[in-house]
Amino acid sequence: MDRQIYILVVEDELEVMEALVNDLEQFEEFFPIESANSSEEAKQVVKDVYAAGNEIGLVLCDHVMPGQNGVDFLIELQANNAQHEAKKVLVTGQAGLEDTIQAINNAKLDYYIAKPWTKEQLEEVVTTQLTNYIMERKYNPMQYMMILDSVRLSEYMRTHKITDH
Amino acid sequence: MKLNKKQLIGIAIGLIGLIIPFFFHLEGLSDAGHVALGIFFLAAAYWMLEPFPIYATSVLVIFLQVILLSQQGFLFPESTAEYSPNNYTEFIGTLASPIIILFLGGFVLADAAVKYDLDRNLTRILLSPFGKKPGSILLGLMVVTALLSAFMSNTATTAMMMTVILPIMARISKTDPLRIGLALSIPFAANIGGITTPIGTPPNAVVIGALSQQGINIPFGEWMILATPLVVIALLFAWFLLLKMFKPEAASVEIDMSGKFNTSTNAILLYLAFGATVLFWVTESFHGVKSAIIALIPVVFLSLSGVITKEDIRKLPWEVLWLVAGGISLGISMKSTGLAEWIVGSIEWSAFGTIALLVVFASVSVLMSNFLSNTVTATLLIPLAVSLATSGIAGDGFNLIIVSLVIGVSASMAMMLPISTPPNAIAMSTGTIQTSNMAKAGISVGIFGIILVVIYALFYWPFILN
Structure with a gap:
């Protein structure tokens, strides 16, 4: 695999960040995890990842943070051509209706996880979103059968004409 | 680049x-x-x-x-x-040779079958009589997989069957060897099942293309008569082997196969086209209309009726047709320039007996296609076999059709490694099996395959062909 697909976690509170990264442990082998404490730091991470020829597959983002808030960060990310395909998930307890509408309309928010989350819920959301990402980007599904939704990836192979040779 | x-x-x-x-x-x-x-x-x-x-x-x-x-x-x-x-038209004409058109017909049918879920619904119906015992479920899965891969690509069949077995595997204990048996049963059955019909897998096309250059036409039904008994035995062996190597612990297995046949007009048109085409193919020997001509029926009918659309046509696996055509084309100049005969003439064949030659061709074919594409293996070996047989160097017992079949069939018996075939790669990607599991079972099937092919080449095929 020449290209790495990253999971980016943006969260200002250290304990919450640690809990999130811990719960994502099983994905780490296939999808390296990058963390950022603020929107500003996250932008730098995004820049570095793409500059190295890699990409962000999924962003898990808090909303209320010092500096730019999570929704505005996601909107900015969506506007950027190279990165707008990354799956975007808000993990927050404090995004109001207005912010959430903004996120759905302008950042193409893919999922909203309300704090507190459970490990099972988080894993399920991450699996679904990364499976979507792999299929939308038309990457070879075989590399991800072990970790993502193997039934959906098989179905994708069935309908997308991979053949004998 | x-x-x-x-x-x-x-x-x-x-x-x-x-x-x-x-x-x-x-x-x-x-x-x-x-x-x-x-x-x-x-x-x-x-x-x-x-x-x-x-x-x-x-x-x-x-x-x-x-x-x-x-x-x-x-x-x-x-x-x-x-x-x-x-x-030059002879070289570029290979892109539309009868065997390519036959494959095109097969592609269109298979594509439409996937589009309207015919493959999955047939699986559901055909699996139901096999009950819940692990052994019989395993047999059922293998029979259905082989049957589908006889008409669809082995790879597409494997992908579809994965959507059937992955939920089953999720319900079985992680330590139950049955999981490994299940994961291996699908690619093995798909590889073996591809041998059944001329359109089952590209190496068959290479064999038929090479023979037709020699003026020999093998009707669809006759290929099936030659191949099916071998497929059945190989399949039963693989089933028995997997059951012994990976003894199931679970007492019963649940398959949830809900769903129903698509009854839209398009789907029904497809069922009719599928049934009619297969019927005409299988009965080629009776009515004499060549299978490549029959293959045009689904192409014409399904595109006229809009069952397959422009987008569907664009997505057909055209590269497989290129691959086969390139191989057939290479055979043309190897023959017309005298190269094939020269290569054959430079080896002292009479030192081998007929049996030894068959064993060598079968073994080399299995070995090569474990590491290379099955089609490439058949393409590289067939010109040698053809000139060996036509030149008469190897003696009268060395029949052109039989040696071509030996190579073509053996190419599909390679399933030792994840890289051996795309179905193996898919099974491996589930993470359920170790390479060593696949290697042990795959080598056994490969060796059994060589023995089986040689026995058929010596006794059964001559009996049918004469």
């Missing part, structure tokens, strides 16, 4: 192979034969080392033959005593 070191080495080896015959004079080989040998080296190097996709090498092969070996090419515009060049 970025090339890595391995690709660059592969490209260089191919080019050297292409050029070398220009600098040496090989006794008894025509000038054109030297050129054909160069093209053969290049094709073999690129197909085996894969610096380029194999279908790209195939069109390169057609192109090189047109510009170097055809009447319209640079080197041999005039006929000479030792070589009368083929018209």
